[in-house]
Amino acid sequence: MENSQRHSQRQDTRLELVIVGNGMATGRLLDELLKRGCGQFRITVIGDEPEGSYNRIMLSPVLAGETERATIIHKSPAWFAAQGIRFIAGKRGTQIDKDKQIITLDDGQRLAFDQLVIATGSRPAAIPAKNQTLENIFSFRTLVDVDTITSAARNAANAVVIGGGLLGLEAAYGLALKGVAVTVVHRSGWPLNRQLDATAGAMLQSVMAAKGVAFALSAEVASFEGDHTGAVNKVVLNDGRELDCDLAIIATGITPNRELGQDSDIACGRGVQVDALMQTSAANISALGECCEFEGETFGLVEPIWHQCVTLADRLCGNRLTPFRNPQVATKLKVSGVQLYSAGEYITRPEHREIVLHDCRHQVYRKLLLHENTLVGVVLFGDTRDGNTYFEWLSAAQTLPVQVSTLTLGKSFLTESTPVQLPQAAAIP
């Protein structure tokens, strides 16, 4: 059958490019391919969500009601049609025959490919709590999640968000804006402990508290309790505390969707392993985005993934080889009125020189970490102007061009470092 399919397309001399997954990485990859005039490919995109490609980053503003649902959909089915791209919605790939270059979908459909891209993304990480199957316990990952949470929140008085990372905080903020009393349960001693140090974390906690988001820190969920309808009505923490809730969101991180690769004997670690050209262990099969793993790293932020799209598009279109280098990435939080910015290292280690500006009254905190006079870490809270300036220095990894004493004050107040001046006396013969 796969042969017949391929034969039936004999008159079409184009190569078959199949992309599994229709998330943001795929959307961006398509843009990159089209930009390169990829006429040698007939492109097929297989997506397990019913709608087209949308900007997942914007789920939080949609939940918060700050952005219209429609505005975040970038590539609708109509767009695919207009571009001549085949779009297979609501289907997943299950198995790849590497030798024959055929992929089988969950409905049994088999597609032959000349090039295959695994872009299956990730899913919410699981937590070990009991009774996770109760009603009104949600992930926060898809537009469908947003729709159901929004609907559940209408009748909710209390909510618990498990996970005090970026996504958890954004979800909690979205719920708080809807008038729901939210508590964030977080394993670490402060929120965003993967981006912030303890001081900035505590400041974030206090600012979030002012927005109606409470915290249960250094705590994990032991179990969910339900009412007679089977809906969650309580969360029990491992320290014995109990929190009433009408809905719960689990946002403790992501797990790469590596199963398609794993089941097809493609090398996998936490994700589908790729080299610097986004090539998997199998010929003609590439991977990118949140499902892939490069040099032991997986990816949850867009910026490196955009770079991966460039690398892959360059290679597929035969233009050139642009090896992927994992870039420095800065983190921000999309919560109105909360400005934070983190890049590079964020916990001060003994070898670091730490420069800290702290303004308690204005809740402004700026920590810069230096190592041998190069910038290696930035944590900004309360005032994130200059984040990019710091980011450029961080990425350049060069000796800082400014006086360290004004470094935390940003570009309006920086004093350029001057070369050491000879004492005037020395200049006199």
Place this chain on the structure above:
Amino acid sequence: MTDDSLIAVQPAASQHKTTCCYCGVGCGVNAQVSHSTVIAVSGDRNHPANLGRLCVKGTALHQTSQSPDRLLHPMVNGVRSTWDAALEHTANGFRRIIDEHGPNAVAFYLSGQLLTEDYYVANKLMKGFIGTANVDTNSRLCMAAATVAHKKAFGYDTVPGCYEDLETTDLLVLVGSNTAYAHPVVFQRIVKAKAERPKMKVVVIDPRRTATCDIADLHLALRPGADAFLFNGLLSYLADHDGLDQDFINSSCEGLDAALATARAQVPSVAQAATICDVPAADLERFYQLFCATPKAVTVFSQGINQSSSGVDKGSSIINCHLASGKIGKPGATPFSITGQPNAMGGREVGGLANQLAAHMGFDNPAHIDKVARFWHAPNMAQHEGLKAVDMFEAIHRGEIKAVWIMATNPVVSMPDANFVREALERCELVVVNECIANTDTAKLANVLLPATTWSEKHGTVTNSERCISLQKGLVPAPGEALNDWDILCRFARKLGFEQGFDYQHPVDIFREHSALSAFENNGERDFDISAFATISKADYNQLAPVQWPVNAAAPNGTKRMFSDGRFFTPSKRARLISVTARFPKKPPNNGQMIMNTGRIRDQWHTMSRTGNAPHLMSHMDEPGVDIHPADAKQLGLSEGELAVLENLGARYLGRIKLNDGQRRGEVFVPIHWNDRFASSSRADALVNAITDPICGQPEFKHSPVKVSAYKPVWQGYLHTTQDLAPASDYWCKILLATGFKYRLAHNAECDWAKWLRSAYPQVNDWVEIRDSARAFYTGAGFVNGALVVALHVSRDGKDVAEHRWLDDQLGQPCDLNQRFAVLAGHGGSDVEDEGRIVCSCYQVGEKAIVKAIAEGAHSSAALGEKLRCGTNCGSCLPELNQLVNIHYLAKLATAVE
């Protein structure tokens, strides 16, 4: 007892003529008074001293009376008291000590800042009634040498010439006088005269190339202290080059032969003189030729001559040359001692020095003692000279003098070996201080601290360097409980039981008595005679026009120039040439030591008690400095802008290094003004040896061997503060700002600055700071109600915290976040435009920048992305970018089309 006829609350602005209280020039001032405050001053065009000019200090007169440090109430042992109790306490103390130890166990230490009337009463009380001549004054530090030189040459302490002579002369010689800084208005008159008459020559003789040298045709940077050699050489030269005025010598002089013989023996040739003085022989010869060939020559001399262990001789060597060449008593020809203080001359006139009696009379003449005693009806007339300043404080230190009353001066700063003086006062049983400022270094040691009036509050006369008596007027009411010094003294005298002789109602009563004494049994024998004022009315006194003494029947309008008739006040009526064996300073530097010279800077006065209150007077020089030749600096490892430490007598002077090739090698120059109120360790006079001229007792301030080295601080920086305090640093100096203070700091040990700030400012709980784990710098600022009250910038190398003037204006200002950053930066920022609310958080692009880009032609989000990068990363701002394009471009376009 105050002069209520003149001082009244006058709401409408009114103009008054008065006199400046700073230097010996004695400028006339028009003061504008409104609501009991002097609100503006200008130079009095009709005053002969300044003809309308004022220097920067004079211009700020009205800004220096107001000080938060003003002393307003009597204090006894640190506790507020009443006048009656404080004076009772003082009188009891004096009485007990005099009863037990005799009158020589008490002393007065007065000041050239006092008015003549104050001075007169103090002198009368001590010498005539208490019975001791232990009355000396800070004028001892200033012109005691000139006084004696005058007396030796002329018979009395007479300044022969006048300021006009400095303008009309053909050769002006300025010796040991940085006129440009120390007597700015006289200097301006000279500058103008020279500009109008370029053939007038100016020669400056000074080891330093000072600002005065700007107008010099010739500068002789002589070896320090070599002045008498130079003038002995001149006397020899005059004799050898037909420069003597034989007629004048024959008719009016005596002692030439001896003087000339000594001079010739010591300095036989120009070459010899040049070697001794370490100046080029050709330059020296040029000066000698000029002086020899110019009949109209004036030699102005000042502290560079007087402050010496042989100051009298130096003065005599100058006067010798003028007498020998007949350059005296004629327009444009005179030796001219210019005094430092506003009323040094007045003090001399009333006998304010321990070796003088009133009205230029002296203890060396028993008839004088008798005359004064009879005139005063003095019950306890002193019969012998008292102790001169340095001896007086030594006697205090030894415990021989047990009570001292200090008025209007700050000897803990201004005396040589000033730490010894401090120790002496600490040991003294009873220290009484009259002051207008509560916390001068001396006031801090007072057992009894009495609030005195100051300029514009007190009323009386002063005499300037050209014998010109002017009225310094009381124009505004005294603040708090402050009283005039004469009034304080009279109250005290009455408490001692001297009811008669101290019942003056108004300064005019004192002035009349002073004038009468000048005429008392004078018969033309004594130079000082102001008999014309013996019966002056109060009204005339209150409107006294400036007048040069003598003022008597023969000269009712005063006397511009003395000795025009070739007659002097010696018994023979001839002027005496003095045989001078020139000497170098007593204490030459040892190996490695440098010579420390001291002097004034342009905009400060003495120990800054008043001038320190005007912020703009600090802008010219805001920190104690050390001027040093670049080659010396290099040798010692000193760099411009860093700190140097000078050491002598176990005392330290810390100052900011200023490389100056106008310094001679081996010499440093430091200002005299700084004190413990304005700096931690910059009292220059603490390093000055208490070596004095054996005749006049004036100390050798201009020549102190000191060890000079680099001060290597661990921390350096600056502190802005609304609160006056003593910072926790080894070195600090205080700079007044329009609001608050700036301190420069240097510390020689580790310090936890954040902790110090919190302990020094317990009222502040709103802090913003930058901490550095490497502890290379620390920056912190504190706010109360959002307004800046303190900002500290310190770093290890001092370079990390460059100072900007911007910050000086920020104390007390409310600060938003951006201004707080600016305060931490120490400057107002690089004028980077405020970008407005951030729209693209990925690239931190603000709304204002976006709107600007739209106006400049970026008419889509894509175009904005190309230009500003906004929206090209996560894209979450694209809707907002489009909205902005809509508002700021498309909507306007639509409106335009309609």
